Amino acid sequence: MREERSEIISRYFIAKYPFTVEAQAWLRERKIDLDFLVKEMPAVLVRARDRVIKALEEGVAPSILDDPEAEFLSFPIARMIVEIVGDPFLRHRFAVAEAKRAQGFFKEEDVETLTVIATRTFGIDCQPVKKDISGRVYSFKIHFADYLRYASGFHDPYWKLVNRVLSKGYVFLAKDDFTRILAGAVEKRLLEPREPPLKVPSEIKQIVDEVVSKVMARRERYVLEEVEGGEVVEEAFPPCISALILALRKNQPLPHSARFTLTSFLLSVGYSVDRIISLFSEIPDFKEEITRYQVEHIAGIRSGTRYTPPKCETMKTYGLCLFHEKCRNIRHPLEYYRKYKRHRSKEAVKLDSGGQAGEERNIPQGSL
Amino acid sequence: MIPEDKRVRNEIFLKGLFRKYYQENKVSPPLSIEKREFGFMFFGSQNMVRHLSFTNAESLQQFMFSRVPSNAFYSAAYYSKPDAAKMDEKGWEGCDLIFDIDADHLRTPCKETHDKWVCQNCGESGLGGRPEKCPRCGGQNIEERTWLCETCLETAKNELIKLIEDFLMADFGISADELRVVFSGHRGYHVHITSRVLLDLDQNARREIIDYIKGVGIEPYYHGLMEVREGRSKILKGPRVSEEGWRGRLARGVIKTILSMSEESIPQDRKVRAALQKLLKDRSRVVASLGEGIWDPVRGVSLDAWKYVVKTAIEEVGGKVDEPVTSDVRRLIRLPTSLHGKTGFKVSLVKLGEISNFDPFRHALAFKGEVTVHVNEAPRFRIGEEEFGPFKDEDVELPLSAAVLLLCKSVAYLK
Numbered sequence: 001m002r003e004e005r006s007e008i009i010s011r012y013f014i015a016k017y018p019f020t021v022e023a024q025a026w027l028r029e030r031k032i033d034l035d036f037l038v039k040e041m042p043a044v045l046v047r048a049r050d051r052v053i054k055a056l057e058e059g060v061a062p063s064i065l066d067d068p069e070a071e072f073l074s075f076p077i078a079r080m081i082v083e084i085v086g087d088p089f090l091r092h093r094f095a096v097a098e099a100k101r102a103q104g105f106f107k108e109e110d111v112e113t114l115t116v117i118a119t120r121t122f123g124i125d126c127q128p129v130k131k132d133i134s135g136r137v138y139s140f141k142i143h144f145a146d147y148l149r150y151a152s153g154f155h156d157p158y159w160k161l162v163n164r165v166l167s168k169g170y171v172f173l174a175k176d177d178f179t180r181i182l183a184g185a186v187e188k189r190l191l192e193p194r195e196p197p198l199k200v201p202s203e204i205k206q207i208v209d210e211v212v213s214k215v216m217a218r219r220e221r222y223v224l225e226e227v228e229g230g231e232v233v234e235e236a237f238p239p240c241i242s243a244l245i246l247a248l249r250k251n252q253p254l255p256h257s258a259r260f261t262l263t264s265f266l267l268s269v270g271y272s273v274d275r276i277i278s279l280f281s282e283i284p285d286f287k288e289e290i291t292r293y294q295v296e297h298i299a300g301i302r303s304g305t306r307y308t309p310p311k312c313e314t315m316k317t318y319g320l321c322l323f324h325e326k327c328r329n330i331r332h333p334l335e336y337y338r339k340y341k342r343h344r345s346k347e348a349v350k351l352d353s354g355g356q357a358g359e360e361r362n363i364p365q366g367s368l
Numbered sequence: 369m370i371p372e373d374k375r376v377r378n379e380i381f382l383k384g385l386f387r388k389y390y391q392e393n394k395v396s397p398p399l400s401i402e403k404r405e406f407g408f409m410f411f412g413s414q415n416m417v418r419h420l421s422f423t424n425a426e427s428l429q430q431f432m433f434s435r436v437p438s439n440a441f442y443s444a445a446y447y448s449k450p451d452a453a454k455m456d457e458k459g460w461e462g463c464d465l466i467f468d469i470d471a472d473h474l475r476t477p478c479k480e481t482h483d484k485w486v487c488q489n490c491g492e493s494g495l496g497g498r499p500e501k502c503p504r505c506g507g508q509n510i511e512e513r514t515w516l517c518e519t520c521l522e523t524a525k526n527e528l529i530k531l532i533e534d535f536l537m538a539d540f541g542i543s544a545d546e547l548r549v550v551f552s553g554h555r556g557y558h559v560h561i562t563s564r565v566l567l568d569l570d571q572n573a574r575r576e577i578i579d580y581i582k583g584v585g586i587e588p589y590y591h592g593l594m595e596v597r598e599g600r601s602k603i604l605k606g607p608r609v610s611e612e613g614w615r616g617r618l619a620r621g622v623i624k625t626i627l628s629m630s631e632e633s634i635p636q637d638r639k640v641r642a643a644l645q646k647l648l649k650d651r652s653r654v655v656a657s658l659g660e661g662i663w664d665p666v667r668g669v670s671l672d673a674w675k676y677v678v679k680t681a682i683e684e685v686g687g688k689v690d691e692p693v694t695s696d697v698r699r700l701i702r703l704p705t706s707l708h709g710k711t712g713f714k715v716s717l718v719k720l721g722e723i724s725n726f727d728p729f730r731h732a733l734a735f736k737g738e739v740t741v742h743v744n745e746a747p748r749f750r751i752g753e754e755e756f757g758p759f760k761d762e763d764v765e766l767p768l769s770a771a772v773l774l775l776c777k778s779v780a781y782l783k
């Protein structure tokens with residue numbers, strides 16, 4: 001009877017947390033063969049497909065615990081599909097969705113279970129504590145190095161180390177914050193690319209093909225979403241933007257505000273991430289990895305929120321505005337673009353009359 | 369300026385002395401020497417030769433003795449191929465956590481008396497830190513001539529002790545045997561931490577550590593400073609002095625700030641000023657109350673005024689470390705027990721228990737003997753027990769370490 005009970009608990013555990021070492025050990029012990037799974041357990045394939053496609057399209061992973069075994073087995077299959085497709089965007093969406101799913105369960109979990117997951121699966125140095133600081137209850141302490149490994153990527157000041165209680169090497173965390181860190185660990189783990197298998201059963205291949213076409217469609221839509229539509233008309237760029245492009249072409253380093261402005265503007269008018277990266281590749285301290293990260297961040301590929309370029313008023317405070325006759329009544333660089341792009345397509349205005357294309361100027365120095 | 373031929377003679381002389389030092393003294397190799405990149409500067413050149421590596425301590429010693437570099441550096445990082453010419457081919461495997469405290473970045477009033485700048489364009493010169501542009505010709509090529517000063521080094525040492533005791537040990541939980549303290553040989557100190565669990569921290573994580581130490585980005589709200597409603601009135605709650613981490617530090621810093629604040633130093637802003645004057649009038653009661661964790665014993669002190677006090681307090685109790693040295697995971701740092709080419713002083717390992725007694729002008733000296741030099745200009749300085757200078761265009765017989773300092777600083781030449 002007791003046996004039975006603990007078996008059920010552990011089956012739910014692996015269904016909820018398929019990324020844990022315990023779940024992987026379970027899988028190894030059962031020696032489940034891929035072919036057998038595909039032929040005899042079609043429910044697993046259906047769930048695996050769901051997991052990937054929901055992650056891609058809705059940013060969530062389903063969690064149905066009615067059949068814990070199928071729920072669990074769908075995870076390694078889903079992950080395999082993601083690896084075979086091999087698309088970073090998909091991998092990212094999948095990792096985020098799975099991390100969110102896990103965090104949902106973490107919130108209901110007791111401190112001991114969370115500690116076990118953190119230490120055994122992720123090697124996080126942490127302990128449950130009972131600490132009350134001025135009325136706030138802290139249930140965990142975690143070594144600062146592990147805290148930084150995950151939280152230094154969170155941009156809210158709330159997560160800055162300096163705003164935390166740090167003592168004798170450990171950061172004190174409330175349970176909610178701890179589950180956020182743990183979810184971050186799940187995401188990071190799933191972002192690590194893995195070798196896809198050499199031989200893939202045709203049933204899985206089918207799903208892969210479907211996912212590939214959905215990824216393509218999704219990406220295209222993504223790039224064009226909220227985008228002006230149609231071709232990019234560089235002649236209609238406002239003077240501030242043209243100057244920044246010129247500065248880049250002349251290898252002038254740009255301060256963060258300038259890079260941000262340029263990137264968000266170009267994304268809004270329909271430049272692809274890669275095209276922007278290649279533009280930035282001309283500056284001397286170019287680092288592809290970092291630039292890609294930043295451009296994708298602004299594009300919202302990582303977070304889902306795309307940034308828009310600053311309005312003219314803000315541009316003035318950055319010292320980036322190059323007001324021109326034609327900027328009259330314009331309040332936003334994108335408004336300028338829309339107006340003059342329309343004009344051009346109607347051939348209503350002769351654009352070569354203005355000196356707007358790339359006046360030379362000194363961009364304030366600084367680096368990202 | 370030292371004429372060319374005399375400069376060359378100086379260099380030959382210094383190189384001979386450095387060689388003798390490396391003949392008689394073993395340099396202490398960094399941990400995992402085979403994974404470190406080395407860089408050196410040589411007499412008569414301003415360039416750094418990089419991307420060198422050594423498989424063991426003996427080959428490094430052999431190099432020091434045969435090539436006699438004027439300055440020696442190694443990477444805080446560990447690489448699988450430390451001698452690869454391109455950074456991305458080196459195979460980064462981790463990096464020690466390094467802190468740098470340098471008088472260059474500390475505000476010491478004495479700099480106005482001993483540091484000098486000279487415009488390389490028009491020759492204009494002045495005292496103190498280097499201006500951004502030459503005030504006479506607007507040129508930007510300005511040479512700085514910094515001096516090694518006891519007050520500056522003492523200030524740096526106090527910051528060092530604060531860094532180690534208040535931050536690294538108390539907050540970050542680093543133990544005594546995990547850290548190595550090094551006198552840089554010039555104007556500051558380095559702390560090296562080689563703990564395994566910290567090696568893989570990336571730039572962002574290291575920057576967070578620096579921000580923590582400096583108090584950058586603190587939101588006092590997260591440390592409990594907030595207005596709360598109590599019945600019909602609002603009261604200001606804040607952290608207590610005895611609390612851990614920045615909470616207690618903030619409370620202690622605020623008390624310190626209020627105690628040391630003077631009427632003249634408070635800002636002109638009318639609202640803030642009036643509030644602060646109230647605080648100061650009741651200083652002792654305010655301080656006593658803060659000790660109890662009650663932040664508004666005096667009515668009418670706005671949150672803005674408190675924010676000003678808090679900001680000043682953070683300046684006061686925050687650490688003064690140099691950010692890039694810590695956050696750059698590919699940087700080269702000075703090799704302990706080598707000689708510093710700008711002073712001839714030993715880049716010295718300082719035992720933790722001996723920091724307060726460490727005297728760079730006594731314990732970092734590398735040479736014995738005497739020599740006569742012609743000194744163009746030098747402020748007063750001390751070597752060992754003895755004080756020297758100030759000198760102006762004169763021949764003097766000096767202990768070798770004193771003479772080497774002046775030769776390295778290019779303010780004297782060999783007779």
Ligand code: SF4
Nearest residue numbers: 238240312321322327
């Ligand atoms: S007014 Fe607006 S669009 Fe025109 S240059 Fe300034 S920021 Fe750019």
Ligand SMILES: [Zn+2]
Nearest residue numbers: 487490502505
């Ligand atoms: Zn000048």
Ligand SMILES: [Zn+2]
Nearest residue numbers: 478479517520
């Ligand atoms: Zn000084």
